[in-house]
Amino acid sequence: MGKKIEKVMLDLITYLLLSLGAVIMVVPFLWMVATSFKQPADQFTMTLIPNPITLDNYRSLFSVDLNFPLMFMNSTVISLLVTVGQLLTCSMAAFCFAVVKFKGRDILFAALLATLLIPFHVTLIPNFIIFRFLGLTGTSVPIWLPAFWGGAFGTFLIRQYFLTIPRDLVDAARVDGASLLQIFWRVYLPLAKPALAALGIFTFQGAWNDLLHPLIYMPAAPNTTLTVGLAFFQQQMVLGGKFTVLMAGAFVSILPLLLVFFFAQRYFIQGIALTGVKR
């Protein structure tokens, strides 16, 4: 009997503490949505339910002078290119490291993993200088092109998954006369879908939310990404007293990832649980 009461009490305390924390985690998002439906005159009213509810902020967000759609497009294109580049080149390298036997494989893989210890800020300046002399600053190329030369995190993640695929499959394919490339494309890639999904979502998320790279390479509105654009709007609209439009922009900018997150939550969690965190 005493045990049961103790369990109920502990459950109650757990729910209470978790709910309290959850409020702190979620309220900023609720406030963002609420403010985005308020009239500019009501922007600082302390209520979660706007009165009256207006869609004007979203309308002005997509009006011509803000160029919000252009930024949305830029973010979409860049993030998709980065994701494609990483999935392709990381799985290519991962296949070699996991399946193929060749001279220097282990040393090469160790060198690749060592790059995880190099903070990316230390490579930022030379990369910028090169892209500048190539005349590519101000375009999106320097942001997505590096995704096409692989990366330690993605390669490691896919390689770990490739290693779990039974070797018998390769031997069987080899007996049937399959080439290296066919084994990679026909056997390994289709089987690695869960790992590819996890890496894809993780990469897309990182690219979509990236601030520093677009800030360096496409610093000027309107031709920039959502993150830099919102930072730019912040300066404009706080002065202009239009927090409501700003919140509408913030909400639209997080909406795609929120949708992906709700439908594919396990891939987000897997990406972290598999190998830890990349930043």
Next chain:
Amino acid sequence: MESGIRPLGREKIWLWILLAPTLFGLVFSAFGALLATLGLSFTEWDLFTPPKWVGLNNYIMLFTDKRFLRALTNTAQFAALYVPGVVIISLFVAVLMNRSIRGISLYRTMYYLPVVTSAVATALVWNLIYGKDTGVLNYILKQFGLQPVCWLCTDRAMLSVVIVNIWGAIGEGMIIFLAGLTAIPREYYEASEMDGANRFQQFFRITLPLITPSIFFQTLISTINAFQAFDYIYMLTRRGQGDSSIPVVVFSIYRNAWHFNKYGVASAQAIELTLIVAALMVIYLWAEKRFVVYE
């Protein structure tokens, strides 16, 4: 994994084609760029005029430059608040979530939201929450009869920014710790219960020692993140001319390179940041050998 298939004949070409992008990135983008930054750190270069060799000048300047020293102390202060904050709070949340009760996945979703969404978008709301006259937080304080606070003024900005950064990182830490917690065998708890151990004894004698690998990993990741923190700081504390009310080292690098065209100085700062992080990693790995329990 010693075995593997050997490329046959012409397949060798395909092997190197599959590896080519990674090799290129490894040589040019990673190690090459690291060496290039090191080289640049001995020069004075604005990209308009030819670079000038200045030897160790940039490094000597770092020790006398008041702004950079302030950036260093800010970064250290940020890390000292952020790292224990993230580790302790996310461990606490994970322990609560590790109980078998209903609705956990909903809580997990809510705690993970800030990790998914961009720091830029959420920082915009935090600006509204932290507002001095019109902010939500001060409104709540006033309801309790307390004085409103200037959350983002220089003397308090550090704490306010650290809070937002922790808020944004709890979800990640929670997942790491949950993975560690679920790996602890149930029998340990059942056996200790037989011996009459209470919940606190169970936590400190079983959970905590067995979860040291996760704590170590999360501390390592949080430290790296702390020394690279930029987004929230940029969004919450930036001023004109690329300045900030609490400049950290990354901010200083960004400002010197992309606002003042001082690529040599910025490179020296980037190298120093790398050395500091590397030194911390060495200390951590030493601590891992001494304190972390692997089964």
